[in-house]
Amino acid sequence: MEQGIVLESVWVAVGFVVFIALVWRKAGGAIGAMLDERSEKISSELKEASALREAALEELQSYQRLHREAAEEAKAILQSAEATAQRIRETAEKNAVAAVKRREQQADAKIKAAEASMVAELRERAAALAVATATEIITSNLDEKASLALVDSAATEIEKLN
Numbered sequence: 674m675e676q677g678i679v680l681e682s683v684w685v686a687v688g689f690v691v692f693i694a695l696v697w698r699k700a701g702g703a704i705g706a707m708l709d710e711r712s713e714k715i716s717s718e719l720k721e722a723s724a725l726r727e728a729a730l731e732e733l734q735s736y737q738r739l740h741r742e743a744a745e746e747a748k749a750i751l752q753s754a755e756a757t758a759q760r761i762r763e764t765a766e767k768n769a770v771a772a773v774k775r776r777e778q779q780a781d782a783k784i785k786a787a788e789a790s791m792v793a794e795l796r797e798r799a800a801a802l803a804v805a806t807a808t809e810i811i812t813s814n815l816d817e818k819a820s821l822a823l824v825d826s827a828a829t830e831i832e833k834l835n
Contacts (some may be wrong), residue, residue, distance in 0.1 A: 811823070
């Protein structure tokens, strides 16, 4: 009985191998085609991914270049603004100095004009005081005859001037 079981097992194994060979023959082409198709699809996806990666790297480099250019431009603008601010500061300083000088000159002119006015006023008061004092002295020391002689001499001087 053991031989029958072994013989049966051999026939089952042979049948199984024949079955697998037939299935492989029929399905092997389809499986191979399916695997080839899958391989081509994966290959095309890898190529596409590589192309996308290269495009992304190019974009990255482009943006990095633009960033560098923008940073350089910002630096140049900042330097220009600082130079302009310095020029404005210097101009304002010069204008302030000139304005102070003008104001000092105006103040000096006003002071001189005030001095001249005061001197003229003092002279005028001194002259008025001298005339008043002279009048008082003359009127107190002159008699009528000397007074008339003084008036005649003043009239003669006036006539000479005309």
